[in-house]
Amino acid sequence: MLSMKKIQKVYRTDLIETHALHDFSIDVRTGEFVAVMGRSGSGKTTFLNIAGLLDTFDQGTYHLDGQDVSRLSDNEMSKIRNQKIGFIFQSFNLIPDLDVFDNIDVPLRYRRLPAAERRERIEKAVRTVGLLSRIHHLPSQLSGGQQQRVAIARVLAGDPRFILADEPTGNLDTMMSREVMDLLEKINEAGTTIVMVTHTPECASRASRQIHLLDGEVVDLNALPPEDADRSSASLASTLQ
Amino acid sequence: MEFGPILRSMGRNKVRYGLIVVEVALTLAIVANCVNMIGDARREMARPSGFDDDNILSVRSAPFAPAFKEDGYLDAALRKDIEVLRAIPGVHAVSNTRFLPWQGGGSSTTTRVLGSKGEMLRNQVYNADESTLETLGSRLVEGRNFTREEVESDTKRLREVTNSNRPRGADGQPIDKISQDVIISRAFGDLLFKDGKSLGKSLEDDDGDQYRIVGVIDHFYNPYGWPIHEYVMFFPNYSRSFQGGSAYLLRVDPGKMKTVRPQVEKALLAANAGRNVQLKELTEIKERFQSQSALLVKILSLVIFLLLFVTSLGIVGLTVFSVAERTRQIGTRRALGARKLDILGYFLLENWLVTTMGLVIGVALAYGLNVALVTRLNGTRMDAGLVIIGVALLWIFGLGATYFPARKGAAVAPAVATRNV
Incomplete structure (x- = not known):
């Protein structure tokens, strides 16, 4: 589903260069649920941005759903984001002036789907996340958990090939986090690939595979000497708290 | 086209958009009548008296x-x-x-x-x-x-x-x-x-x-x-x-x-x-009389220029504010699949709708003001063509004033969506 080989991403300013990803490689199979963990500055967000075609990279290759997406135009990337990728953000990223229906409708309109089909998809998605009675509520009239469920419904309505979730429970309390994770698990069981960036070991444990990032590289904890692995593990754990 | 969502969104921000609607309406009403008065003054200045x-x-x-x-x-x-x-x-x-x-x-x-x-x-x-x-x-x-x-x-x-x-x-x-x-x-x-x-x-x-x-x-x-x-x-x-x-x-x-x-x-x-x-x-008397008309034409022209300038500034201000306020929202839209052109189109459509609402009210106001001028100040009835030209001009002004701030909005990177503020 997702295959990155030797990806390099350098952020440059007049004064410094920051190597956000260095020889970064990863493979995610179709139907997997992968949790990506790492401390602040480890390159998680850069990976997420590149994986979601929100940002470009300097070197390496990236194949998404069998397609080489390394050098696409802005419009082509927009099309893939719209049709193949579903995004779940930590801050929900709902549009405050639009109600639940219109928020879910946003990516469907960019796909130029007919109104009747959009309505059908929206209602089905809202029903799945259990918010049908709130379909004409504004985000400000919903709790955090409900807003994240709306964001998930926005993803579901688009029926993407894979989902990128950026700290999906980062702004939620324990109970709401559990509800959201249950939903993601259910979506994954239905066959959708999910890559989730998280700080929370509990959330990460719901994934079928965990990947750790450190200084822009994937770290295989098992490959490190026991003391290094412990240190890395402790370092990661302290970051994750 | 996002007519529905934009209209509903505008309905939830009535004051912000309402002020521009009123500004556009008043501009059309005043500008159309000023142009009408200028036309009258010019026609009268050019009319022969029938005397030597x-x-x-x-x-x-x-x-x-x-x-x-x-x-x-x-x-x-x-x-x-x-x-x-x-x-x-x-x-x-x-x-x-x-x-x-x-x-x-x-x-x-x-x-x-x-x-x-x-x-x-x-x-x-x-x-x-x-x-x-x-x-x-x-x-x-x-x-x-x-x-x-x-x-x-x-x-x-x-x-x-x-x-x-x-x-x-x-x-x-x-x-x-x-x-x-x-x-x-x-x-x-x-x-x-x-x-x-x-x-x-x-x-x-x-x-x-x-x-x-x-x-x-x-x-x-x-x-x-x-x-x-x-x-x-x-x-x-x-x-x-x-x-x-x-x-x-x-x-x-x-x-x-x-x-x-x-x-x-x-x-x-x-x-x-x-x-x-x-x-x-x-000829001296005529020149003196016509100098008043010429002054009137100059003053009215200045009023038209200032009104169009202020209204354009208002539209630019609204768009600049909208773009600045919605940077994250634009990033989210881009992440969800919007092309740069979609973002540009969104702001142009939004401002076109605001301008058009103002123009609809403005047409009624323009004729109302004209009726008042005709009945109370002996003005002449306004030609429909003048109103149509006024509407077209304000549409162009509105879109022109929106274009550059909207283009800035379209340049917002989709990666903004993942920034946690």
Whole structure:
């Protein structure tokens, strides 16, 4: 589903260069649920941005759903984001002036789907996340958990090939986090690939595979000497708290 | 197209968008009416009076010698003045009349068709003598001119009636009615009589005085406060008094103004030194009158420019604010699949909708304001084409003012969506 080989991403300013990803490689199979963990500055967000075609990279290759997406135009990337990728953000990223229906409708309109089909998809998605009675509520009239469920419904309505979730429970309390994770698990069981960036070991444990990032590289904890692995593990754990 | 979501979103931010809607509406209403007024002013400035403007000299005699208080002395002085003026080489015609074209006003009265019980119609009214039409250069198209005899006899008769203070009956109207022959403009005749046949017909005024139309002149245009620029009635009378002095119009032969003018004051003072003499060429009077219109055109043009500038600034401000406020939202839209063009289109559509709402209200306001100007200030009815041009221009201004801030919005990177503020 997702295959990155030797990806390099350098952020440059007049004064410094920051190597956000260095020889970064990863493979995610179709139907997997992968949790990506790492401390602040480890390159998680850069990976997420590149994986979601929100940002470009300097070197390496990236194949998404069998397609080489390394050098696409802005419009082509927009099309893939719209049709193949579903995004779940930590801050929900709902549009405050639009109600639940219109928020879910946003990516469907960019796909130029007919109104009747959009309505059908929206209602089905809202029903799945259990918010049908709130379909004409504004985000400000919903709790955090409900807003994240709306964001998930926005993803579901688009029926993407894979989902990128950026700290999906980062702004939620324990109970709401559990509800959201249950939903993601259910979506994954239905066959959708999910890559989730998280700080929370509990959330990460719901994934079928965990990947750790450190200084822009994937770290295989098992490959490190026991003391290094412990240190890395402790370092990661302290970051994750 | 995101009409529905944008309209619903606007409905949730009524004040922000409402202010721009009101601004656009007021701009259209004021700009359309200003342009209409400019058009009026320009048309009026370009209109011919029907007189020989370039060769007419206005002469005012303001007496101060006590002898002028005597009627007989005044009459003799008037006759002498006309005689002296006519004798100046290069003078084509001389008339004693209070009518002075291009001063932006004059005297008026109201009349209606005798016995019609209809609405009283306002018209300009001036005294004239047997030479007035010749002096003005007006062309008689029907009927006859005044004769010297009737001007003299009417002058005498009118003076008697005026001196008697016109005793009034129980109905409040003067007991002694005046009946005079008059010359009117063709436009006034057409207004009074639908078949355009006015010659020989009679009019009456509020006092029941009657005026029989004996002549019709072709073209008459003298700008006035009311829309009566083309409606005039001349009545036979020599006009002079100690307080008001005497007024003459001189028509000189083409190209003779410079040689005639210096001789006029000299000749009049030589005839009678007990007065002051003021001279003004009609071209000076016309220029002074039109300078007011020209100033009006400049002021209205400035108002239009400022309004369009301020409204454009308002639209730019709204878009800049919208883009700045929605940076994250734009990033999210981009992440969800919006192309740069979709973001640009979103802001252009949003502002087009705001502008259009303002224009819809503005069209109604423009016509409302025009009706008020027509009924209260004698403006002219606004042409629909003007409103259409105004709407098109404001659409262009609105889209132009939105384009650059919207393009900045479209440049927001999709990665902004993952930034946690």
